[in-house]
Structure formats: structure tokens, C-alpha cells
Amino acid sequence: MTALLQLREVGRNFGGLRALSNVSLEVQQGEILGLIGPNGAGKTTLVNVVTGVHAASSGTIHFDGGEITRLKPFQAARRGIARTFQIVQPFPEMTVIENVAAAALFAGAARGIAQARADAFEHLRFVELGAIADRPARSLTLAMRKRLELAKGLAMKPRLLLLDEVNAGLNPAEIDLALGLIRRIAASGVTILIIEHLMKVVLNLCTRIAVLHHGELIKVGSADDVVNDAAVVEAYLGKRYAAQGART
Amino acid sequence: MTSRTRQIVIALAVAAVLAALPLWGSSYWMRLGTFMLMYGVLAMSWNFIGGMTGYPSFASAAFFGLGAYAGAIAQKHGVPIALAWLWAGLLAAAFASLMGAALLRLRGHYFAIASLVVAEVLRELANAATDLTGGGMGLNLPVPQLASVEAQARFFFYAMLALAALNFAAMLWVMHAKLGFGLRCIQQNEAAADMLGINTTAYKTAAFVLSAVFVGSAGAIYASWVHYIEPPDVFDVLYSVKPIVMVLLGGAGSVFGPLVGAAVFLALEELVWRNYLTIHSGVLGLLIVLLVLFLPKGLLSLSSRLGRRLGPSSS
Numbered sequence: 187m188t189a190l191l192q193l194r195e196v197g198r199n200f201g202g203l204r205a206l207s208n209v210s211l212e213v214q215q216g217e218i219l220g221l222i223g224p225n226g227a228g229k230t231t232l233v234n235v236v237t238g239v240h241a242a243s244s245g246t247i248h249f250d251g252g253e254i255t256r257l258k259p260f261q262a263a264r265r266g267i268a269r270t271f272q273i274v275q276p277f278p279e280m281t282v283i284e285n286v287a288a289a290a291l292f293a294g295a296a297r298g299i300a301q302a303r304a305d306a307f308e309h310l311r312f313v314e315l316g317a318i319a320d321r322p323a324r325s326l327t328l329a330m331r332k333r334l335e336l337a338k339g340l341a342m343k344p345r346l347l348l349l350d351e352v353n354a355g356l357n358p359a360e361i362d363l364a365l366g367l368i369r370r371i372a373a374s375g376v377t378i379l380i381i382e383h384l385m386k387v388v389l390n391l392c393t394r395i396a397v398l399h400h401g402e403l404i405k406v407g408s409a410d411d412v413v414n415d416a417a418v419v420e421a422y423l424g425k426r427y428a429a430q431g432a433r434t
Numbered sequence: 435m436t437s438r439t440r441q442i443v444i445a446l447a448v449a450a451v452l453a454a455l456p457l458w459g460s461s462y463w464m465r466l467g468t469f470m471l472m473y474g475v476l477a478m479s480w481n482f483i484g485g486m487t488g489y490p491s492f493a494s495a496a497f498f499g500l501g502a503y504a505g506a507i508a509q510k511h512g513v514p515i516a517l518a519w520l521w522a523g524l525l526a527a528a529f530a531s532l533m534g535a536a537l538l539r540l541r542g543h544y545f546a547i548a549s550l551v552v553a554e555v556l557r558e559l560a561n562a563a564t565d566l567t568g569g570g571m572g573l574n575l576p577v578p579q580l581a582s583v584e585a586q587a588r589f590f591f592y593a594m595l596a597l598a599a600l601n602f603a604a605m606l607w608v609m610h611a612k613l614g615f616g617l618r619c620i621q622q623n624e625a626a627a628d629m630l631g632i633n634t635t636a637y638k639t640a641a642f643v644l645s646a647v648f649v650g651s652a653g654a655i656y657a658s659w660v661h662y663i664e665p666p667d668v669f670d671v672l673y674s675v676k677p678i679v680m681v682l683l684g685g686a687g688s689v690f691g692p693l694v695g696a697a698v699f700l701a702l703e704e705l706v707w708r709n710y711l712t713i714h715s716g717v718l719g720l721l722i723v724l725l726v727l728f729l730p731k732g733l734l735s736l737s738s739r740l741g742r743r744l745g746p747s748s749s
Contacts, residue, residue, distance in 0.1 A: 260630075260632055260633050263628075263629055263631035275625065276623075277627075288615060288616075288627075288632075289630045291615065293631030
């Protein structure tokens with residue numbers, strides 16, 4: 187396996203706050219890598235640095251053999267990096283299909299608006315929003331908006347898809363639907379990095395898991411490795427609990 | 435009929451009616467018609483940056499005044515009138531692309547205030563550069579060698595009509611093209627647009643340039659029309675404010691909104707001014723406030739509202 191995305195000693199400061207420090211991480215071609223960590227660990231910052239929303243304060247990022255450390259968001263998007271937002275970001279006054287067509291037109295493979303709409307409809311059918319393609323995006327429920335984000339991401343024809351908490355706030359049935367979609371996306375050859383709080387989802391879906399804590403990468407490994415790692419348990423539950431776990 | 439064909443048909447009909455104005459209109463109506471077309475150009479141009487892109491620009495007066503002086507000075511140096519108008523538009527466009535690089539980093543109120551200042555700076559420059567602009571003394575333009583006063587009125591009316599038609603065609607094209615789609619995305623959510631692969635800086639600059647080029651030419655035509663310009667006249671802040679009111683009146687971001695807004699605004703202005711000479715700006719302001727309060731999406735939204743109330747399930 188080769189690394190599609192490679193972070194080397196990446197750091198990011200906000201004033202005196204070190205949101206990320208010395209993160210070195212490889213995302214392999216074709217895998218689903220889970221990124222977990224307590225609130226404020228730097229997960230979303232990591233996605234923002236990869237997509238160019240924030241510039242890295244130190245370190246380098248390589249994607250598909252080329253350096254992308256200094257790229258702007260629109261350039262990263264055109265290279266094949268798509269992301270969904272934790273707080274969904276539709277174009278509220280546009281219809282659902284226009285939202286997805288924009289992604290197909292500006293970052294995807296579509297030539298012209300007509301083809302972008304046709305592509306968009308296919309992606310909407312895939313995320314089961316085909317029936318409401320002509321509704322304004324602002325009228326959608328949260329679960330639908332999350333799937334709309336997914337369709338927008340797909341329409342960009344990405345090589346790497348960064349999913350930022352696509353399941354937060356959904357009920358179990360909606361989560362199962364989203365999980366099925368993510369599996370099918372991965373099966374189509376898209377590499378996925380997913381930020382997730384729900385352990386059910388992470389353990390179910392991911393081939394490997396990376397754990398961030400206070401901006402540092404404290405563990406990368408298989409699901410079993412991570413769940414049984416003392417440092418990870420400590421980060422989530424505190425020292426005393428970790429010590430108890432070690433005794434049993 | 436697609437929406438674009440319908441829009442073109444309506445626009446051609448409106449243009450034909452307007453083009454026939456000189457056949458029956460008195461010189462008063464010709465003057466009013468020329469002003470209406472000029473306001474239409476200002477409003478349609480503002481629609482590029484304010485309506486489609488969502489950047490509340492107050493730079494129209496700067497482009498208008500710059501175009502007026504560029505055209506006037508060129509004409510004074512013997513440049514043919516049509517070339518002078520073209521040059522004024524191109525200069526305003528070049529100026530907008532430079533200004534845009536700096537101003538379009540700002541958003542919302544900050545952008546509005548920064549763009550407002552541009553006209554003030556240019557006015558002071560025009561005041562100070564006495565050798566070039568005549569300073570506060572103003573600038574006289576050569577009067578075109580035409581047979582009669584009526585012929586002159588007709589000439590400038592058709593010039594403004596041609597400019598408005600060009601501006602409308604550009605607006606219609608942009609709205610149905612990739613550029614317009616991208617601008618609408620920026621208007622709704624700039625961060626998300628960036629993330630979808632839209633080069634937001636380039637798109638915003640293009641919108642700003644489009645909002646300048648026709649206004650620059652309109653300023654030059656205005657200067658030739660009135661034969662005399664001075665800084666407080668052509669850099670008047672009202673040239674920035676009125677187009678915004680017109681677009682909001684008609685319907686921001688729509689195809690016919692700016693033109694409808696310009697016509698209605700001019701009609702209101704004339705009627706109120708005639709009937710309430712002493713308090714006309716107060717009455718006009720009140721009317722505008724009421725219209726914007728009760729019709730926030732502009733007059734054109736009336737038709738779809740009525741359609742919904744009268745017709746059975748129109749959508």
C-alpha cells in the first residue's frame with residue numbers, strides 16, 4: 187500500500203494555543219481511517235489544515251505525490267480532496283440539486299451546467315435524496331443535510347474524502363443509512379478519513395484508527411490496539427480509570 | 435419556452451418600446467428616458483456585485499465619476515466621442531480590478547465603508563489636479579455638431595439605450611453561465627464555495643469589474659450629454675446609493691429587477707418631487723422604507739405572490 191496523504195510533523199498554532207503539534211500521519215490508498223479524540227483535541231483543525239482553510243504553522247503535507255502544504259481551499263478541492271462540514275454548510279437559497287451541481291461543476295468532472303445537473307442527480311439518487319432534488323436546501327432536516335453534504339463531496343469526484351462528524355445528531359436508523367453509504371463510497375475506491383465520536387461507527391467502519399489528544403497524535407492502530415491502549419483510555423476517562431482498567 | 439428565451443423575448447419587446455420613444459416623446463420625456471436608461475445601467479451593474487455576489491458595493495459613484503472625467507479629458511484632447519466612451523469604460527474596469535484586489539478581502543459593512551471612500555478620494559484628486567481636470571472650476575466638453583437640440587437629445591438617448599442593451603446582455607449571459615453560478619454560491623456561503631473549488635478571489639474580482647465597466651461608459655456619455663462636469667456632480671454619493679435602492683426595489687439578483695427598480699424609482703422621484711417640493715426627499719425616503727419593509731424581495735416578487743394567491747397551485 188502507498189500513502190495517499192502524508193503529514194510530516196505538522197503543527198498549527200492559534201496565538202499561544204497549540205492546536206496541533208508534530209502530527210505525523212499517513213493515510214493509505216483505499217483505507218477508511220478513523221480520527222477520534224476528546225472535544226478540542228484538534229480533529230477539525232487537522233481537516234482544516236489539510237484542506238488549506240488554515241495554513242500549517244510547521245511541517246509539510248503531501249497528497250498523491252505532490253506537496254499541498256500551501257494550497258488554498260479551492261486548489262485542494264480541484265486536486266481531489268473533498269470534505270464535509272461538521273456544521274453543515276449548504277447554499278440555503280439554492281435547490282438541493284443546484285447545491286450538488288455546483289460541486290460537480292467547479293471541482294468535479296462536469297463540463298457545463300447541464301451536465302453538472304445530470305451528474306448531481308445521480309449523486310442525489312445515491313444518497314437517497316433524488317425525490318427532493320428541487321426543494322430549497324434550507325428546508326431539509328439535519329439528517330438530509332448531512333446526506334446532502336455527502337452528495338456534494340462525492341460530486342467533486344474526490345480521491346480523498348474527509349468526513350467531519352457526518353453522524354452527529356442523527357438517530358440510529360439514520361446512522362445505519364449513512365454507514366451503508368460510506369461503505370459503498372469506500373468500496374468505489376475513495377479513500378476516507380472520518381472524524382467520529384460514536385464508537386459504534388468507528389469500530390464498525392474503520393480499518394485503522396488515529397487518536398488525537400491536546401493536538402498530539404497519541405496512537406495509531408487497529409481498533410483493538412486503540413481500545414486497549416492505556417494512553418487512549420486515560421485521554422478519554424482520566425488517569426484513575428485507566429489504572430483500574432490495567433488491573434483487570 | 436425556456437426561461438432564458440422568455441427573458442430575451444421580454445427584453446427585446448421592452449427595447450423596441452423604448453426605441454420608439456423619440457417618435458412621440460417631448461424633450462421632457464427624452465430627458466427622463468435618458469435618465470431612466472442611465473439609472474438602469476447603474477442598477478444592472480450594481481446587480482453583478484451587490485445582487486449576485488452579495489457584496490454591498492458603494493463604489494458606483496467612483497466608477498461613474500472616473501468614467502465621466504476619463505471621457506471628458508479624452509474628448510478635450512480630440513478623441514472621437516465613441517472611442518472616448520469606450521476608453522472610459524475600460525479605464526473604470528481596470529481601476530476596479532486593482533481596487534478589487536484590495537477591497538474584496540473585506541466583507542459586509544467593512545467592504546461597504548471601504549468602497550464608499552473610493553469616490554471621496556477620487557473627488558479630492560479631481561479637485562486637486564487642476565491642470566488635468568480643471569479642479570473645482572469644472573470641465574467644459576465640446577458640443578456635438580448636430581443640427582438641432584432635438585437631434586442631440588435623440589443621439590444621447592440612443593447612446594444610453596445601446597449601453598443599457600449591452601449591459602443587459604452581459605448580465606443575462608453571466609446569470610446563465612458558470613460565472614453567475616459561482617457568484618451565487620459565493621453570495622450564499624463563501625467558505626463553502628471556496629471548498630467546492632471556486633476561485634473566490636477571481637470570481638469576486640470579475641463581478642467587481644463587471645460592475646464598473648458599463649458605469650464608466652455611462653459616466654462618459656453623461657458628461658458628453660450635459661457638456662459640463664465638476665467633481666461634486668459626478669462623484670456624488672447618490673450615484674452609489676440610488677442604484678442600490680433601485681435594485682432592492684425591483685428585486686436583487688433577478689434579471690428584470692434592476693430595470694424595473696430604476697423605472698419605478700425614477701417615476702417616484704419625479705412624482706414626489708413635483709408634488710412635494712419642500713419635503714420631497716422625506717416622502718421619497720418613506721416610500722422606499724415601506725416598499726423594502728413589505729416587499730423585501732422587491733416588486734417583481736409581487737407577480738409570484740399574486741400568482742400563488744389567485745392561481746391553483748402554480749408551482
